[in-house]
Amino acid sequence: MANGSPFKVIPIIDLSDIASTDPVVRQKLVGEIKHACMEVGFFYVKNHGIPSEVFEHTLAMMRKFFDLPVEQKLGIENTKTPNFKGYSPILSGNNDPNGAGDLQEGFEFGFEPLEAHQSEAREEGIMAGANIWPTQLPEFRQAALDYYHKALNLGRLLFPLFALALDLPEDFFADKTKDSAALMRLLYYPPQFGEVDDRVIGIGAHTDWECFTILWQQPGIQALQVLNSSKEWIDAPPIEGTLVINLGDELARWTNDVFTSTVHRAINRSGVRRYSIPLFFGTDYDVRLEPIPSCVSPERPAKYEGITAGEYIKGRLSATYGH
Ligand SMILES: O=C(O)CCC(=O)C(=O)O
Ligand SMILES: [Fe+2]
Numbered sequence: 001m002a003n004g005s006p007f008k009v010i011p012i013i014d015l016s017d018i019a020s021t022d023p024v025v026r027q028k029l030v031g032e033i034k035h036a037c038m039e040v041g042f043f044y045v046k047n048h049g050i051p052s053e054v055f056e057h058t059l060a061m062m063r064k065f066f067d068l069p070v071e072q073k074l075g076i077e078n079t080k081t082p083n084f085k086g087y088s089p090i091l092s093g094n095n096d097p098n099g100a101g102d103l104q105e106g107f108e109f110g111f112e113p114l115e116a117h118q119s120e121a122r123e124e125g126i127m128a129g130a131n132i133w134p135t136q137l138p139e140f141r142q143a144a145l146d147y148y149h150k151a152l153n154l155g156r157l158l159f160p161l162f163a164l165a166l167d168l169p170e171d172f173f174a175d176k177t178k179d180s181a182a183l184m185r186l187l188y189y190p191p192q193f194g195e196v197d198d199r200v201i202g203i204g205a206h207t208d209w210e211c212f213t214i215l216w217q218q219p220g221i222q223a224l225q226v227l228n229s230s231k232e233w234i235d236a237p238p239i240e241g242t243l244v245i246n247l248g249d250e251l252a253r254w255t256n257d258v259f260t261s262t263v264h265r266a267i268n269r270s271g272v273r274r275y276s277i278p279l280f281f282g283t284d285y286d287v288r289l290e291p292i293p294s295c296v297s298p299e300r301p302a303k304y305e306g307i308t309a310g311e312y313i314k315g316r317l318s319a320t321y322g323h
Contacts, residue, residue: 004260005039006230012242016047018157026164034165037247041262042226044242050150052241055216058186061143062275066105066188068136076132078108084317085109086132090190093321096204096265103202103268107144107186109133111152111179114145148184148279151214151243155182155281158212158245166255167294173211173283181210181282181309188275189223189268202266202274208248209316210282215244218275227263236264250282250312253304256295285310 013032017025036043066073070089078086085108091101109131133141159173166172189202202223217224217238224244225233236244252261268274283289290306 004041004229004262006228006232007040008228008234010040010042010044010226010234010236010244011036012044012046012239014047015045015049015157018161030161030164033161037162037165037259039260040226041260042236042244042246042264044239045154045245046239046242048154048243050147050154050243054147054150058143058147058277059218059275061137061140062186062188062277063273064137065107065134065140065186066273066275068134072134072136073105076134078321081132083110084321085130088321091200094204095206095320096199097319098199099201099204100197100199102204103190103192103200104266105188108183109144109148110181110183111148112145114142114149144184144186147216147277148182151184151216151279152182152281154243155212155214155279158281162212162251162259166258166292168292176283176287177281179284181285181313182279183210183282184277184279186275186277188273189266190273191268191271193269193271196267196269202268205263205265207252207261207263208246208278208280209250209313210248210280211251211254212248212281213244213246214279214281215246216277217244221268221270221272221274223266223268223270223274223276225265225267227265233265248280248282249316250289250309253307253312254289254292254295256291256300256303258295258300282313283309285313 020026073087076086078084078088088106090105093102095102112131160170163170163172219238222235222237224236226236228234247259247261249261251259287309288306289309291302296302
């Protein structure tokens with residue numbers, strides 16, 4: 001079975017019918033998802049249900065946060081937290097082992113109830129741990145968590161479609177994503193001028209680690225590129241009203257590479273600041289990623305050792321951030 005292809009375009013999938021129980025409608029959507037997951041590893045979704053004002057408000061808050069004096073941002077640096085939450089300064093991460101560092105600043109956080117009094121039963125996983133927030137910008141937390149929860153809900157709707165695309169029961173992922181180990185990163189990429197050193201770009205060539213990523217890109221700025229199987233970089237520009245979904249290595253391992261986790265990078269040559277927001281949607285950290293039986297055959301023997309999702313992610317984090 002093919003995985004990856006010399007695609008030139010990234011498919012756009014319409015989610016208007018995501019809640020439909022009509023088997024014909026559902027099967028059509030599942031077919032589109034399956035094709036995109038096997039051939040490209042990337043797709044756009046439109047009619048995803050998150051209103052544009054949510055993105056506009058979050059973007060305004062991100063601008064305020066990254067404009068804070070660097071000493072204030074360093075006060076919540078991720079090296080001060082046990083689980084990589086908080087602020088990461090420019091060049092502190094390196095996604096491409098051949099690169100010299102990523103030309104981006106970031107802010108990372110994980111699940112937290114929207115309201116302080118709300119509580120949801122959650123298990124403490126290996127990567128769990130409290131978020132830290134900038135005290136100088138109280139509105140930032142609310143805006144970031146509001147988008148986080150909306151994107152989390154979208155992600156929960158996608159898992160059943162992936163399961164059906166793999167000929168698994170629709171609820172296959174349900175008991176494996178109860179605590180949704182989903183991490184959100186707010187990213188700021190300064191513009192790069194003149195000759196660009198390929199070793200220092202916004203984010204170096206990499207694959208994502210979790211099951212899939214929901215990526216919002218700032219409108220109007222081309223920066224993201226996706227590598228096809230002919231080793232050509234295909235532009236993945238922001239398309240109005242869409243989000244990008246890309247598969248990550250947890251799902252590639254789990255499906256024995258039937259689903260493809262595609263290499264991508266971002267370079268901001270636009271001349272202006274660029275912002276983006278990935279939400280990395282993993283499984284609960286105690287879930288063992290053993291190849292799904294239907295993805296293993298004599299022609300496609302199992303390629304990967306079983307490992308718990310938590311150990312896998314922790315290893316990738318240490319390799320990228322070196323702490
Ligand atoms: O900023 C982007 O467009 C891509 C970000 C990305 O690939 C990542 O954070 O893993
Ligand atoms: Fe990525």
